[in-house]
Amino acid sequence: MNTNTKGLNVEIIEDDIRNIKKYSNLSPELILCCGDTITHLDDKKDIHNFITNIHDVLAPNGKLILSFRDYSQELTGNDRFIPVKSDETRIHTCFLEYGSEFVTVTDLLHEKTETGWNQKVSSFQKVRITLQDILGFLEHHSMKIQFNESIHRFITIIASK
Numbered sequence: 001m002n003t004n005t006k007g008l009n010v011e012i013i014e015d016d017i018r019n020i021k022k023y024s025n026l027s028p029e030l031i032l033c034c035g036d037t038i039t040h041l042d043d044k045k046d047i048h049n050f051i052t053n054i055h056d057v058l059a060p061n062g063k064l065i066l067s068f069r070d071y072s073q074e075l076t077g078n079d080r081f082i083p084v085k086s087d088e089t090r091i092h093t094c095f096l097e098y099g100s101e102f103v104t105v106t107d108l109l110h111e112k113t114e115t116g117w118n119q120k121v122s123s124f125q126k127v128r129i130t131l132q133d134i135l136g137f138l139e140h141h142s143m144k145i146q147f148n149e150s151i152h153r154f155i156t157i158i159a160s161k
Contacts, residue, residue, distance in 0.1 A: 017041075017050060024057040031058060034067040036154075039126035043101065047129060048137045055141040058161045064143070067156045072130040074098040088112070103128050131155050 013023060017033060018041070031054055041047050054064055075096055084092040089112040097104040106123040131150070138145065138159045147158035 018046070018053075020050070020053045020057055026057075027059040027062075028057065029059045029062045030065070031062070032065045034065065034156075036068050036126070038066065038068050039071075039103075039129055041127060043127055044129065044133060047127060047133070048140075051134075051137045052141065055143060055161060060161060062161045063146070064138075064159045064161075065156070066134065066159070067154060068129060068134070069126075070131060070150055070153045070155050071098070071103050071126070071128040072132070073153075098128065101128055102126065 011026070015023075017037065020031075033050075033054075038047050038050065041050060051064075058064065075098070080096045082094045082096065084094055084107075086092065091110040093108045095106040095108065097106070102125040104123055104125050106121060109120045111118050111120070131148070134155075134157065135145065135148075138157070141161075143159040143161055145157060145159050147156065149156055
């Protein structure tokens, strides 16, 4: 970690992101929430509360970097099957089912064992958040969008307080 920070004062905190207010005394200059993490919150209201709390704890002119999947356009047919990762002994695929507020993600994991291939299946829900939702939450707090780009349905936003 120290080799990557190049002498900058960086502190990594591992906690539930909903607990960000308890770190307000740190007045961070940068908060990162990447890799589709926000879609694992309970609902859009929970995401809005999270952004409100980020705004409250960020230092003046502090920045937020968010990245998340764009679920605004529903995938259909075979496009709902997403290859995640595979090697000689494992094949991981996920299947997406769209509802109005949530996307149900079903993980299909095939593992090769001494007796053959075994399948494990599990499902969970993600909040069906869109770029417009997030931009609205940020603009509600007068945060300035400095960067907004979508590549392969993955959105990255940099906003400043």
